[in-house]
Amino acid sequence: MPEPDGPADPAVPETVSTYLRLRGLEPSARAYRKRRRRTDDDENAPFTPGRDPRGVGDVLAQLTRESGWDKELAREDVVRAWSDVAGDDTARHTRPVAFSQGTLTVQADSTAWAKQLQLMRAHILSEIVRRFPEAGVESIRFIGPDVPSWKWGPRTIPGRGPRDTYG
Known part of the structure; x- marks a missing residue:
């Protein structure tokens, strides 16, 4: 047998x-x-492609690229580098507050600063597109400071509001 x-x-x-x-x-x-x-077990064999040591920065760059985070990180870079893009004096009086559908919204300390920035819109937008092309900024909207409004809030009523009692 x-x-x-x-x-x-x-x-x-x-x-x-x-x-x-x-x-x-x-x-x-x-x-x-x-x-x-x-x-x-060929993938773990030494001296094959992909087995070379890489730095942490290279690994993170590959991870963000594969995960599709490049656009969001570029938008964060715009906010972080706002003083370089807009200038130090302008950055002291403004700050980016929102980003939606390709429009960056920047809030200014006063309405005068918001108006001045509207005149500088083309320069600031071209600088953002040049430095951060993957951010997807297509336009910039400048707004003035947040001030209390008579028309909004939990206790509003329809009508003219407090002005109708003056006369």
Whole structure:
């Protein structure tokens, strides 16, 4: 009766089949499994493409690119570098507050600053597009300071409001 790992021919003596198996000349089931495992593990073999060490910055750049975060990070860079884009004096009186559908909204300290920035809109927009093309800024909207309004809030009523009691 032949061995399970031995030759299929019963004419080969057991000593010869053992010798051949130990020399690796006749594949046994165990040797086949070991060899197969090694060939399936090609991705971890040394000196293959993709095995070179990389810096953390390169790994993070690849992660953001693959995850599709480039646009959002570029928008954050616009906000972070606002003083470089608009100028130090302008940045002291303004701040980016919102970004929606390609429009960057910038709030100014006063209505005079908002009006002045409207005159500088083309220059500021071209600087943003030049420095951060992947941010997707198509236009800029300048608004004045937030002031309390008589028309908005939890206790508003329809009508002219408090002015109708003066006359």
